Every structure is written in C-alpha cells, then in structure tokens.
Amino acid sequence: MNKCILCLSVLCLGLLSGVSHVQGENSSPSTGNRWGEEQGGDLPLLTENQEEMLDEMYNQASEMLIATAEWIDSFFDDERSVAERNTTRGTLKLSFDYLEDDGGEVKPRFDLRLRLPRLSNKAQLIILGSEDPDFDASDSREKRASSQDNDDASFVTALRYFFRENDKYNLAFDVGVSWDYLYSGFRFRHLQDFGTLQGRFANRLRYYTDDGWENKTFYDLEFQLDNNYLFRSTSEILFSEGRDGYPHGQHFRIYQRYSSYQALSYESSFLFETEPEYNLYNIRLLMRYRQRFYRDWLVMEISPNVEFPEDNGREPNPGVIFKFEAAIGCDSGKEGYHKVFY
Template sequence: MKSLIPFKTLQKQLYLPICLLSIIPSTSQAEQNTIAKSSSTQAVNEQSVDTDEQHTPFADWVDESHKSLTETIHNIGEYLDESLAKDEDESDLVNRSYLRIRNRSIYSYRGKLDNEFKVYFKLDLPHVKRDWKLIIDSEPSDFDSLESKQRGITTGSKNTSGDTVGAFRLQDAHFGNWHSDFDIGIKLKLPLDPFTKVRLTRVDPISENWTSQIEQQFFYYHSKGLGSLSKLSGYYALNPEESKIFKTTTSAQYLKEDDKWELLQQFELFHRYNDKILFEYSTGVSADTGENKEITNYWVSASWNKRIYKHWLYLGVRPQLEFPREYNYHPNPGVMIELEMFFSKNRKIDRLGRYIPKPTIPESQD
C-alpha cells in the first residue's frame, strides 16, 4: 500500500508544473488528417506519445515534473481508496483520480483585464460501493451567472480564498430513463457552509441525426439558499463521423438570493478538425426578469483550441464580440486565452472531445 503524500510535498510538486504555464514549448508533430468515429478510439489517440518531439533537457524536466505530480495524485487516490473502502480479500481496481489546473485571461475593449485561476481535483474511490466519488473543487460555479456557465467565460476577477468545497458524489444512478448525480458536502471556510446538489439528465433520439438532452439541477447552500438550472439542448450531426456537430440550447436559472430568472438562448457549431485541433463557433442572447426585464447581452464568438503538448497541455484562444446592457449595447470586442493542464495516471484525457450524448437507458438494461 502506498504511503500518503504530505501536503507540503504536494505544494512543492504543484509549483513546478504551474511555472510551465508561460514557457511550455509546443510539439512539432504533423497534424493528422482524419478522425476516428469511435469516441473511445479518439480518447486512446489523445494518450499517444508524439514521436517527433525533441528530447531536450528542458523537455525532459517538463516531463519529469508532470510525471512526479501525476504519481502523487495517483498515490493519494490509491491510498485513500484502499484505506477507506478496500477489503483484504478484494483485488486491486484501476484508480482514475485526476487534477486539472486552468488559467483564463480575458480582455475586452470596454472592460478590463480579468484573470481566473482554478484547480479541480477529482478523487476516484473504485472500491466504494455505488460509485461514490470524492470531489474537491477550488471554485464552484453554482451561483455564477447563467451566461458564464453556458458560455464557459470569465465574468470578473474572483477571490477564491476560502471557496474550496469538498463533496461526495453518488453518480450514475438511474430512475427509469433519467440519469442522476447527487452531491453532498461542505464549503471549506469559516463558518462552514454545508450544501447539497442534484442533477438529472435524460437523452432521447429524435431522428437519425437529431438528439435531445434535458437537464435539471437543484442546489442548496446554507449561506445563499436555493438555486435551480433548467436546460434543453438539441444536437445535430452534420456528417457521419460526427466531427461537425450543431447544438442549440435553451436554458433558465433561478437564484433565490437574486430573486429573478436568467434566460439564455445559444447556438453552437463544433468542428473537430483533427485529433489536436477543435474549432467552436457560438452566438446567442441572454436576458433576465429583474426590474428592467431587458436583454442583458448579445454575442458572437469563435474559438481555436489545440493540444499543444502530449496529451495533457491545451491552449484555447477565443475572440468575441458582445453588445452588453452594462455598456448600453455598444459593441465590446474582446479575447479570452485559456491554458489547461491535466494530471492523471490512468484516466484517458480528451479535452477537445465534443460528442453527441448517448440515449439514457434504465440501469437494468445497461
């Protein structure tokens, strides 16, 4: 059994990979020209090692730093799983714990430069019955604006100190044709802030190319009260390989502390150019039911996302044009740059994957 890594050691291990955010080199492998239709094949391809990389001392140091932290994450997950849930007569199971480090920077003409740094840690406990998972999130997004959630954008500088949450998640439970996740945990600050969340989803085929997805979330924090998010999405495959997907989303969010509904309509086009590059295009409109009952924003954006180093480092660039209410609907061009790093020994990472969800079937038919 592995020994638990001290917290100070984990801090030191984190320092080196974080330093790579501004100086990591990209690979020189030629872009692949085709995409496998099977999502499992795509995930395996993401894990393959680029054969044309130059093995310089700096590249070796980068690889060793990544490997060291990856082993630390794996050892923590394996130790806790074996300590908490494994019986002596049970065989070993694959542990898929992982760490994601993400940095977003956004600049707009009428706004300012905003920056968001987020760490997400998922601890896998494969020996725990009924798929309970331990989730550590440095910045939960439950009470973010609906537009921020749906567009995946940074809406302003945030102080994440004390906002980390820890929760146990019961995932993959079924209620008929509904799939559910249930979280119960606590926000790690004083005074402690307990919370609970439930997410229900259902996926149904409409026609040969159209698929619908219904999602309903409810969340409750002791400090902020109740919130809900309702979402109806439609997916359309533009080609047999499903490398080009059109998506339309209608969503509504209610937060008790704001006492108003936020509404959003968005249209998106995903183009998986090859195993290293993804293009995304988005346009939409948002509104709320506050005192003004007005449109809050119009936007159009395009993004270029690339796997820039092996299977664990990704870069995204998103230019966008908005017409927000806070600037009297005057045009506000801007750009967002996102850098993500993943650390996992056994989990197959496909950060660029955009797939049409599979129809939900009852648990007895899985």
C-alpha cells in the first residue's frame, strides 16, 4: 500500500509541475516587485540591438537543441520518440545478443502501431511481439531472465488514447492485454526548456492484474556539445508491488552523428538496488553504431559492450549485440536532419 501511495505521489508531482507552468504563463502579473514582472525587461549595459541579438541567439540555441534531440531519438528508434507519436508505423527487428558468461540469444520482435482516425485521431492500436520497452534500462541479466521465464507473455495488444500531444506535454492512457495478464495506466511527459539545456520528466503508472501496481519515472537532462554531439543524462527509478526495494539507475550517453544515415552512441549505465541492502549491482559500458543501408527503411546496428556485475566480483563480462530492422511506413528523418544540421 505504501508503494502505491508513493507511486501516485510521484505522478501527481509531475502533473502539478506541468499545471503550475501553464498557470504561470496564463496568469496576469500582480503588483509588487516579482521575478515574473522582470521578464522581458531591459538588460543592463546592453543596447536594444544587443538585447535583440542575445534573445535571437538564445532562441536559436534552444530550437537547435530540441530539434537535435528529436532527430537522435527518431534515428535510434528510442521510446521517447515512439511512445509519444500517434502515427501509423510498423517495425520488424531481429537481434542477436551475446554475453561471454551467459551465451547467445536470438530475439525476433515486431511492433505495429495504427493510428485510428475515426476516434478523433487521438487513439492508437498497438500490437507488440514483446512487452513494451518504455523506460526499460535494466541490465541484460534481468532482460534475459524475463524473456526466458515469460515467453508466452511477450505478445501484447493495447489501445492508447492521447489526451494531450504537443511539444511541451504528452498525456496518454493505455489499456492492454497479454496471454496471462491485463494492464491499464497513464503515461505523462513534460519538457522544460532551459535554453542550452533541456529537461524531460516522464512517468508511467500502470496496474497489472498479475503483479499489481508499477510506476516508472525518469528525468533526462541534455545539452548539445557542438553541431555533431549531444549529451544526455538519465535518472530513473522503479516502484513495483511485484518486487522488493526500489531499483534505480543513472545513465550517461553521448550521441555522435556522422550523416543522415550514420550515428554513434557512447553509453554508460550504473544500476542500483535497495534490497536486501543498497548496492551498485551492475555497471555497463556500451557503444552503439547504427546505420541505414541500401534503403531508408533498412537499419543495421552493432553494439559491443561490457558489464561489471557485482555478483561476479566485478569481473568484466564482454558481449556484443547485432540488430537488423525493417520499418514499414518509416520516416527517414532526412527533412528533420537537414533542418538541424544544415
């Protein structure tokens, strides 16, 4: 019960932060010397032309950061992009995941999302060949165990309804069914624009008929290093009735673009658990090379990685992931790419 209250509290805090932001924009200023009244005022020691140039530089930097992050998420097929876009698309994936201590595993997956125009263009039918990977940053040990123990639970059909869908906010309701459970819940996302920095709060609250309540929360902070590099820090935490403690992680990624069809991601993950005691149970380093080949809708990805699990004395456990994808109704992202980088 305490976990449920904590989950709902986290979701409410995120929603209230968005509501207060909107109210702040729409409310009229009152009398008194308040910070809000100073916005848009003259800057000391600067002429009017210099102020206009400074404001223009700020706006350009902010727009460039947001557009770069959107293109990166789209190119890497990141759930930050997929879960928040009410579009029709399908993806077939075949991956081979190998770790020295655990052997190899071939994993096929498909993801079909159909926009339903008869429902005010706000609903989307989702058919997945595996569980929705939204917010999934657990290490391969947990992923492997989950896939082996729940093969029958990997097929999911869901309906997603978007209450709000814009650059600042995204709020959607899900209801889904698998072979042995049902679920329903909300997903909320709010962007904060800090100029050269961008913040992203996202929360997914669900109820599963087999495991009860689950709440996943993450916060991104990202900024552009230069025209070719984007840095992103991600903090996330999981609350679940189905497991003890509060597993959480800290992730750092540097994205490097080469062209509209080639990009690299350098990633490090530090994964913690709180039960039976607080512990850094795994460290993972990974480099992802992703490239379109022959066609815009064909993608290849190679990801060498190494883990340092605590239960193996921090001994390195190297591995590699090969992935091939075919996208149906794909957007190559060339228009967005040229908008950002040219």
